[in-house]
Amino acid sequence: MIIMIPISKKAAFPIFFCCLLIVSSVMPKSLVKRDDTQFVCKDRVPCGWAVYNQITRNVDYFMKNTCECPQSLTCLKADEDISIQSYVYRCQQTEEESKAT
Template sequence: MSRLVQVSSAALIVLILLSSSQVAEQAATFLQDLTRLSRSIDSQEEKCADNTACGWAIYKPFTRAIENYMRNTCTCPDHMKCIRTDDDLSISAFVYRCRKMQS
């Protein structure tokens, strides 16, 4: 029985590690760099406030496979970039916020 528990624990750890790397890989291929998206910018376009989300990557619960990316109606200021900052489990989504670009 002890051996079965050890094998099951090892398999679970491997599964968690693989799913974490899969999420990162999916996010990298699924999401384009938001600063490179081409679109017409209206001069009246609203800028995102300090901690307002600029987007959400909606994922399947448990697997966290990204299903859809939704951008907010506001955009990041020129010196900032929309990047993933946290994970909102209550809505099954990675949350993106405007952050200063690294030099």
């Protein structure tokens, strides 16, 4: 028997992100252990999400992932996921670094 509990949209986002963080923390192909406490974001795993207001698109809060970017990369805005009303941040070279190479 499944019991459905109604929740508001605002309550759904933190629940969704907590589930996403749990899933991302158990994906060994995407995360590389740096030491005893830190994991490195690998491939296209987001390093964070800037959750915004659906109407104004002003950022309400930033949710950092459990992994860290490698030392050579920075967590920068990469794209937008309108299904979860957030900007997705990924580990990337800064514009200055990419122009230098």
